[in-house]
Amino acid sequence: DAKTTQPPSMDCAEGRAANLPCNHSTISGNEYVYWYRQIHSQGPQYIIHGLKNNETNEMASLIITEDRKSSTLILPHATLRDTAVYYCIVRDSHGSSNTGKLIFGQGTTLQVKP
Amino acid sequence: KAGVTQTPRYLIKTRGQQVTLSCSPISGHRSVSWYQQTPGQGLQFLFEYFSETQRNKGNFPGRFSGRQFSNSRSEMNVSTLELGDSALYLCASSTGWAGVMDYGYTFGSGTRLTVV
Numbered sequence: 013d014a015k016t017t018q019p020p021s022m023d024c025a026e027g028r029a030a031n032l033p034c035n036h037s038t039i040s041g042n043e044y045v046y047w048y049r050q051i052h053s054q055g056p057q058y059i060i061h062g063l064k065n066n067e068t069n070e071m072a073s074l075i076i077t078e079d080r081k082s083s084t085l086i087l088p089h090a091t092l093r094d095t096a097v098y099y100c101i102v103r104d105s106h107g108s109s110n111t112g113k114l115i116f117g118q119g120t121t122l123q124v125k126p
Numbered sequence: 127k128a129g130v131t132q133t134p135r136y137l138i139k140t141r142g143q144q145v146t147l148s149c150s151p152i153s154g155h156r157s158v159s160w161y162q163q164t165p166g167q168g169l170q171f172l173f174e175y176f177s178e179t180q181r182n183k184g185n186f187p188g189r190f191s192g193r194q195f196s197n198s199r200s201e202m203n204v205s206t207l208e209l210g211d212s213a214l215y216l217c218a219s220s221t222g223w224a225g226v227m228d229y230g231y232t233f234g235s236g237t238r239l240t241v242v
Contacts (some may be wrong), residue, residue: 018156046230054229055130055233099169113182114159114231116169
């Protein structure tokens, strides 16, 4: 089962920041938080990942709470092309037999509106 | 840099037949994973291969199998197809496995399998 909980859907106005929350209250110390998104009829696309510290790349920012039980993906200036299903995944990348296994939940469907 | 290539893109098969899907990972990537996506179950992990060895397996029946070749290309096979096997089959590649921190998996566009 997925170890994350996300709202099923969200709307965002074009040009505004989209803030997508994720709860992962049972995350363990060596598990990373990954975000992927899937645009209709395409394979999932990697966005960003983090362990403890906040992370930023050219696509998004990831804010992880100090207790690591939740995180927020921020798309700073959402465009219509950001309409997709966003998946938050926790994954152990060090020394676990489940390392290669991404467990996807139902994700959040983000609708960016003009 | 070429992405993950899956062939064929679309496939229609009859119940009871078998099917083989192919995945060519990004050059230099040695890990290949397979996922099944259906409207009801979402994205589910099938298996992962690294250096021609299956490293991880999901909860699918033995009708689902795979292999990886020395050039890292991978195939998955489904025997005795059932209507419920109709799905989008996705392949993903990555640079490493188990203890190697990577920057995520790169997915292909998938093979849409319809079983009639």
